[in-house]
Amino acid sequence: MGGCQTKQSKEVERRASSDVAPKQRERRVVLPEHVEVDLYCPEASSQEEVKKSEESRRIILKALEASVVFSGLEQEQKEGIVRSMEALEVPAQNLLIKQGDPGDAFYVVESGRFDILVDGERVAESSRGGSFGELALIMNQPRAASVLATEASLCWKIDRKPFRYFLASSSNTSLDEIFTDLKTVKILQGLPAAHLYKLAAHVSKEKFGAGSVIIKKGETGDKFYMLKKGVVECRRIGAEDARVELLAGSHFGERALTHRQPRACDVVAKTAAECITLSKSDFEALLGSASDAMDRQHVVNVVRASRSNRNLHPDKVYENLEKGFLGANETLPASEDHFIAVTKGRLILDRPAGIIRAVDEGESYDGPWSKGTAETDVEFYKLRKREAELSTTDFHQHTPEFFDSLDVGRTLGTGTFGRVKLATRGDETYALKLLVKQAMVDLNQAESVELERRILFKLRGHPFVLHCHATFQSKDVCFFVLEFVQGGELFSRVEGGVHEDEALFHSACVIDALDHIHAKAIVYRDLKPENVLIDNRGFARIVDFGFAKVLQKKTYTILGTPEYLSPECVLGKGYGFDVDLWAFGVLVYETLAGRSPFYASNPDDTMTVFRLIVAAKIKFPPKKHPTPLTQAFVTGLLARDLKERLGARHGAPSIKAHAFFSPIDFDNLRAKKLTPPYVPNLKTATDASLFDAYPEDMALKPYEGDNKIFSDFGPKVRFSSS
Missing domain, CATH: 1.10.510.10 (Transferase(Phosphotransferase) domain 1)
Structure with missing residues (x-):
């Protein structure tokens, strides 16, 4: 809270260097509270500017600048928050915040005085220019202290949801604007949206005064510019010394991303100007060379041009293209499922039935081959097509009889919505994750269980990601049948x-x-x-x-x-x-x-x-x-x-x-060919001794709501927690 900030800031360095190791404990977990900008937020959309005196603005802004929560914001964002904060008059002896209540607002004190109370004991005070409640702007957590007005006071207040919506909206608006601008740049057209957003997140803003030279003819280019505000002029163009005026929305210097060639002209700010810039080193660090990006996009277009490949997602094709190199006479392994495009040299492919196919520079081949041989040095892109399919399949769902045959044993762990239990079926061992439907609905997390199922499906097959065998549901519970990883946490x-x-x-x-x-x-x-x-x-x-x-x-x-x-x-x-x-x-x-x-x-x-x-x-x-x-x-x-x-x-x-x-x-x-430095000491395939013991009683609140939200989760089964 505001009155304790100086003391708390001193604690930061002391605790950062502390050699005290914590005793094992269950750490606090914050459940998602969605504030994505595509969700409608009535509190934010109806937020209007509240008139304030210049003195009030100064007090609020100074408090914001002293707070950790606001320290990373741009000045424009701080000003926007100041404009939207509402006045709140608090009579003497009124409890503004009660310890243990949900936290939902941040306050700045303009006048008056407050006592900060923990378990009824006064631990600090806050007066003019002080602030409290900043944690409430980050997450929904119970208040750690009570705040009591000891005299009539005036505060300025902002609630969490409008605050976070404002941040998301203002930040995303800027990101989306840059993304839209990048889409107009010729050398970037066709790149997957995820790549353009990655670039957008790494640009910089630069301002230039009238008369400033932004680019000088003859220098080596190392930066690309998008003009957001003002007017610039390109001078000394060619032998004619031509001049061209560029307005907001234009871009220049793109040759810096494609070639290390000298600048072709001077670029001078005719008025005060603001540019969004992207350095060549950033571009190459994020995406590789521009020529590689363009080559990849060309290959994507070639792959997608085939009628038989219409089920391939273009972004997945782009992401899964592998660039390869072969020296003369080097060979390429056989393949049943690869597309290949040669960008340099000649590749000879042995096709089925003894047919030989030469693939030259600029050509591609889509089909099986038994052997590939480089006639010259070869550069190519290849794609395992099943990696880029628009999947319509799902988990292989076992029948309800499979679930009924599981012998459910001891609890391995507990969580907010349920628990994980050991389960066996003959010689097979599983971890059965049980999520109580009503508990998820009560905390507005029901949709996440279906998302988790889909994500586990997308990730299956990696040796260091938990494997899911199947999913089921009863009237009250969702079940994941998972592999049993028995060495403990x-x-x-x-x-x-x-x-x-x-x-x-x-x-x-x-x-x-x-x-x-x-x-x-x-x-x-x-x-x-x-x-x-x-x-x-x-x-x-x-x-x-x-x-x-x-x-x-x-x-x-x-x-x-x-x-x-x-x-x-x-x-x-x-x-x-x-x-x-x-x-x-x-x-x-x-x-x-x-x-x-x-x-x-x-x-x-x-x-x-x-x-x-x-x-x-x-x-x-x-x-x-x-x-x-x-x-x-x-x-x-x-x-x-x-x-x-x-x-x-x-x-x-x-x-x-x-x-x-x-x-x-x-x-x-x-491939698990390395020897781990630590191997758990386990006696049998069902040995769960490395997991903590938990009470086995499980609160199972009946679910009486609409089951539509769980309709795709898995086959229906019968289950009793007793």
Whole structure:
């Protein structure tokens, strides 16, 4: 709260360097509260400017600038929030906030005085210029303290939902505008939307005064410009010294993205101008060369031109194209399901029935071959077509008789909506996840269970992602029949920290799984040691996809475990796949140190956790001494500035390429040919001794609502919790 900010800020550095490892505990989980900009928000859409004096504006703005929640906002966004805050008069001795009530608003004090009370005891006060309730703007959590007006007071207030909608809307409007502008650039036309959004998220804004030289003829180009405001003039064009005037909406300097050629003319600002810029290095880091992007899009068009390939999704084709190289006389393995396009050289393919087919530069072949031989040096793109299909299939659903034959045993774990139990069927062993329908409906999470089912289907087949065998439903419960990963949670294993070799191995499994997850356009959003299980051979597995989401551009929903949220997530800036890579950095740190780098001694003090995250000062406890390489790896993953963060451009593949992982052959890891440094001590295939014991009684609230929302989840079965 506002009156305690100075004291709390001093605690940030002390707690960041603390060597106190937490005792095992169940960490607070934040359920999603959706504020996506495509949802109608009456509170936000009806929000009008509230008239204020200049003094009131100054007080509010100063309070916003002192708050962690507002620290990452642009000045225009802060001004917009100031304009929309409403006045609230609080009589003396009135309780403005009650401890334990749901938090839903943030307050700035213009006049008067408030006591901050915890369990009835006065711990602080807030007066003119103070603020309180900032956690309520980030997430729906019970109030940690009561706030009592000790004299007649005037506050300015903003509610959480309009605040978060405002941030999402203003941020997304800017992103969508840049995305729309990028679509008009010739060399970028045809790129998948996800790639354009990735570029849009990495552009910069630059302002130029009238008369400023933006580009100088003859210099090597390293930046592309889109003119948003003002007028610029291109001068000294060709031998004629021609001049061309460009207005807002124009773009220039695109040759910087395609060729390292000197600038062809001067570009001078005729008026004050504002440009959106993208550097050549950023473009290449994000997408590779522009020529490669154009080649890929051309191949997509060729693939899709065939009537037999109309069931292939163009974005999936683009994403799954593999670029390959062969030296003269090198061979290509046989294939039944590949499309191939040659961009350089000549490739000879042996087709069925002894037919030989030459594929020259600029040509393609769609069909089986028994052998391919490079007649010259060859560059090509190939596509395994089944990776790009618009899937209409689903889980292979077992019959209700299969479910009836399961012998359900002890509880392996519990969660917000149900629990996971051990189940056997003859020699087969499973983990049966039970989600209570009414509990999900009560917390507005019913749709997530069907999304989780679809996401598990999309991700199946990877050795470090939990496999789902089937799904069922009874009148009251949804069931996932999952593989039983019996080595227990990584959380239990890493208490106190583990040796670097073990941390390296577990981290390699996790980042390889994240690479697979992100390649399917899915953001996971709940990475933590509790959601990583160890199998009977010592390999790690990511589990629990209840918070996962298919993602094309930024999302703004706050959910997950507070200690694992990224700075941009906490600050309401929106996030993409990078939120998982930040959480991966936290997980690596916790694996080594035995605690999160943003651990607060009071687990309920979420705001202190968020201050630590935003400060992002990463220090290992004195008794933990990782190698300099490991420390550099972790601090690179947890860089506060997203653009400077390891993996910010190339994602998981660039993290896998870091020297930290040089001992790991990821192909052999995926094939489970490597020897894990830790193997659980298990006696039988049903040994669940590495899981904690839980009470077996299960509250099963009957579901009386409309079952339409669960209609596609799985076959109907009978189930009794007794």
